[in-house]
Amino acid sequence: MKIPYERRKSLYGYGFISVWLIGTVLWFLKPLAESLCYCFMDNRRLKPDSGGMQKVWLPLSDWQWLGNFKNAFTADREFRQALVSVLRDTALTTPMILIFSLFIAVILNQKFKGRGFARAIFFLPVIIATGPVYNIISGNIAMTGADSGAQFSTLFETDMVDKLLGFLGVMNISDSLSTVINTVTTNIFGLVWSSGIQILIFLAALQNIPPSAKEAAAMEGATAWEYFWKITLPYVSPMILANFIYTVIDSFTKTDNAVMLRVLTIQQKDMSYAYAAAMSWSYFLIVMAVVGIITLIISKYVFYEVD
Amino acid sequence: MAEEPLQEQEGRIPASAVPDVHEAHEIGSGMTKKEAMHIRMQHMDKAEIAALRRRQLAEKVWPVFRFLILFGLGFVILTPLLFMISYGFRSRADMSDPTIIWIPRHPTLEIMKQTVSAMGLTKSSNNPLLNTLLLNIGCSLCQVASCAVTGYGFARFRFRGRELLFGIVILMILVPTQIISIPLYVTFRYFLFGSVNLIDNPLVMYLPAMTANGIRAGLMIFIFRQFFRGLPKELEDAAYLDGCGPFRTFLKVMIPNAGSSFLTVFLFSIVWYWNDYYVAGSFFSNRKTISMVLKNLDATLNVAIFNNANANVSVREKIIWLEAGCLISITPLLILYACLQKHFTEGIERSGLVG
Numbered sequence: 001m002k003i004p005y006e007r008r009k010s011l012y013g014y015g016f017i018s019v020w021l022i023g024t025v026l027w028f029l030k031p032l033a034e035s036l037c038y039c040f041m042d043n044r045r046l047k048p049d050s051g052g053m054q055k056v057w058l059p060l061s062d063w064q065w066l067g068n069f070k071n072a073f074t075a076d077r078e079f080r081q082a083l084v085s086v087l088r089d090t091a092l093t094t095p096m097i098l099i100f101s102l103f104i105a106v107i108l109n110q111k112f113k114g115r116g117f118a119r120a121i122f123f124l125p126v127i128i129a130t131g132p133v134y135n136i137i138s139g140n141i142a143m144t145g146a147d148s149g150a151q152f153s154t155l156f157e158t159d160m161v162d163k164l165l166g167f168l169g170v171m172n173i174s175d176s177l178s179t180v181i182n183t184v185t186t187n188i189f190g191l192v193w194s195s196g197i198q199i200l201i202f203l204a205a206l207q208n209i210p211p212s213a214k215e216a217a218a219m220e221g222a223t224a225w226e227y228f229w230k231i232t233l234p235y236v237s238p239m240i241l242a243n244f245i246y247t248v249i250d251s252f253t254k255t256d257n258a259v260m261l262r263v264l265t266i267q268q269k270d271m272s273y274a275y276a277a278a279m280s281w282s283y284f285l286i287v288m289a290v291v292g293i294i295t296l297i298i299s300k301y302v303f304y305e306v307d
Numbered sequence: 308m309a310e311e312p313l314q315e316q317e318g319r320i321p322a323s324a325v326p327d328v329h330e331a332h333e334i335g336s337g338m339t340k341k342e343a344m345h346i347r348m349q350h351m352d353k354a355e356i357a358a359l360r361r362r363q364l365a366e367k368v369w370p371v372f373r374f375l376i377l378f379g380l381g382f383v384i385l386t387p388l389l390f391m392i393s394y395g396f397r398s399r400a401d402m403s404d405p406t407i408i409w410i411p412r413h414p415t416l417e418i419m420k421q422t423v424s425a426m427g428l429t430k431s432s433n434n435p436l437l438n439t440l441l442l443n444i445g446c447s448l449c450q451v452a453s454c455a456v457t458g459y460g461f462a463r464f465r466f467r468g469r470e471l472l473f474g475i476v477i478l479m480i481l482v483p484t485q486i487i488s489i490p491l492y493v494t495f496r497y498f499l500f501g502s503v504n505l506i507d508n509p510l511v512m513y514l515p516a517m518t519a520n521g522i523r524a525g526l527m528i529f530i531f532r533q534f535f536r537g538l539p540k541e542l543e544d545a546a547y548l549d550g551c552g553p554f555r556t557f558l559k560v561m562i563p564n565a566g567s568s569f570l571t572v573f574l575f576s577i578v579w580y581w582n583d584y585y586v587a588g589s590f591f592s593n594r595k596t597i598s599m600v601l602k603n604l605d606a607t608l609n610v611a612i613f614n615n616a617n618a619n620v621s622v623r624e625k626i627i628w629l630e631a632g633c634l635i636s637i638t639p640l641l642i643l644y645a646c647l648q649k650h651f652t653e654g655i656e657r658s659g660l661v662g
Contacts, residue, residue, distance in 0.1 A: 010464060010466035015460075016457065016460025016557075019453055019518055022518055023518020028475075107373055107376065120648045122380075124644065127644050128637055131601070133601065135602075137390070189386075252483070253483035273489050276489070280485055
């Protein structure tokens with residue numbers, strides 16, 4: 001019995017991914033489906049001790065259908081506030097992170113003494129910023145148990161913009177505007193600390209700009225400014241999209257953002273798993289919708305070099 | 308035999324004879340760069356000279372600006388680390404002294420020692436450091452191996468449903484762990500139809516890692532797929548022609564070519580496992596890892612140092628133990644980073660995340 005070559009190769013393909021496939025059904029798809037089912041169930045029946053957690057398929061009479069979702073969006077004020085604040089913060093910080101990391105990547109791509117050292121420092125946050133260490137150094141000790149730690153943040157913070165506005169005599173700008181300004185400027189530290197991977201990706205993209213493009217620009221006498229807009233930006237644009245998606249996903253799935261904290265409280269203190277599942281699913285779907293729409297918009301402006 | 312060194316000597320040009328030349332126009336003219344520039348400028352009109360001057364000025368000023376920007380931001384990044392060191396080695400009294408900001412007046416190792424013992428790093432059984440290292444290295448090795456195999460499968464073979472299955476990989480990147488953690492807990496609690504309780508067993512971390520479903524596995528599969536797609540196909544075709552099967556080709560031809568990519572992904576995996584407290588915290592209650600200990604350090608401190616679970620010590624004083632704990636828990640990562648910094652930063656480019 002001889003299996004044709006193409007067929008055999010595709011079988012080998014299944015062989016290579018089989019380990020992952022088994023794992024993903026057991027540890028990813030099954031829990032995902034279960035948690036989707038939890039969303040529609042009755043909180044009171046889904047308790048760890050009553051055995052309700054073991055079998056997913058409660059009798060249909062125990063299903064609550066959309067009750068949990070209705071609860072999350074109409075009754076739960078904290079959840080709505082958390083949702084709005086996370087969406088707003090992400091909308092404000094993401095463009096800042098992208099611009100900042102592109103700027104730093106352009107600088108770190110130039111030739112100068114001590115470049116290796118500078119790069120090492122700028123990527124340092126990548127290895128620390130994800131853990132509980134970040135909570136402690138950002139003074140967010142409430143996460144670790146004690147209250148009112150915010151004043152002991154060891155992060156570098158500044159209210160330069162406030163001072164500048166005060167100096168210029170601008171005192172009464174509207175509240176919402178000053179919140180926006182504060183979110184963006186006060187937390188220079190957060191900005192620098194969350195751009196490590198993005199700088200890395202941009203830097204790699206900058207190094208992939210073909211030398212021919214650089215030479216052509218130099219021959220035509222392009223200034224650094226023109227070079228940035230006409231050469232750098234188009235070549236880097238696919239990575240702007242990638243970085244955008246990475247940044248948004250990263251900030252939405254951080255365990256210490258407001259929505260995630262709310263979900264965790266519901267899960268651990270109230271033990272309302274069904275409700276927590278409904279919240280996290282609706283959050284996830286909103287995030288996906290936002291990412292999808294913006295990706296569609298950005299991808300129209302992305303330049304792909306065709307070889 | 309005897310002639311060889313002689314030949315080499317003849318072929319070599321003595322270092323002193325090589326002129327100090329940087330650019331082509333300097334050769335043969337005998338002029339310095341400045342003189343050559345002077346002659347060139349005599350043939351220029353005013354606008355050209357002005358443009359040249361401006362460029363020269365910009366070239367002189369920009370490095371200063373660049374230094375200031377990098378220095379300032381570098382300082383912003385390093386501030387918390389410097390504070391950690393400064394806080395970790397000072398005594399409790401120094402925190403009530405407003406004149407002390409950076410340099411402690413009473414430097415002491417006491418706080419570090421207390422924190423080490425409060426974190427349980429001196430225990431002989433169930434030592435968090437040992438737990439973390441075992442989990443970390445074991446899971447990372449398993450995960451790199453399984454993700455590499457999967458990534459290779461997606462990169463080089465055509466099979467039905469490949470796009471759909473790869474869509475699941477993308478979904479793995481997008482779905483936050485929080486969504487699946489509760490059902491996963493139930494799965495492990497009542498493993499094998501309720502006959503085995505895997506909670507607190509290291510297997511809860513090892514099983515997903517072995518099947519390419521550990522922490523951030525989706526991203527790792529994605530990186531490996533991109534990387535293997537970038538390798539030339541001729542490598543494998545040669546092996547196939549010589550009668551090598553796909554699995555042996557992967558082992559003998561592809562893996563040796565992917566060394567640096569493996570190392571990069573392995574290092575990142577170590578970092579992710581080291582910093583993870585959510586997944587470990589969901590499945591472990593008695594078995595502690597460094598991150599979990601650090602997360603609960605505040606409560607632990609109350610019991611271990613102040614002998615009272617509800618001790619009301621002001622945060623101002625407690626922060627020195629917390630910072631000491633931070634310092635202890637990131638030191639291994641910092642050492643790793645300092646030694647293998649190149650692989651962290653340059654590996655990503657080669658690992659094919661881009662392109």
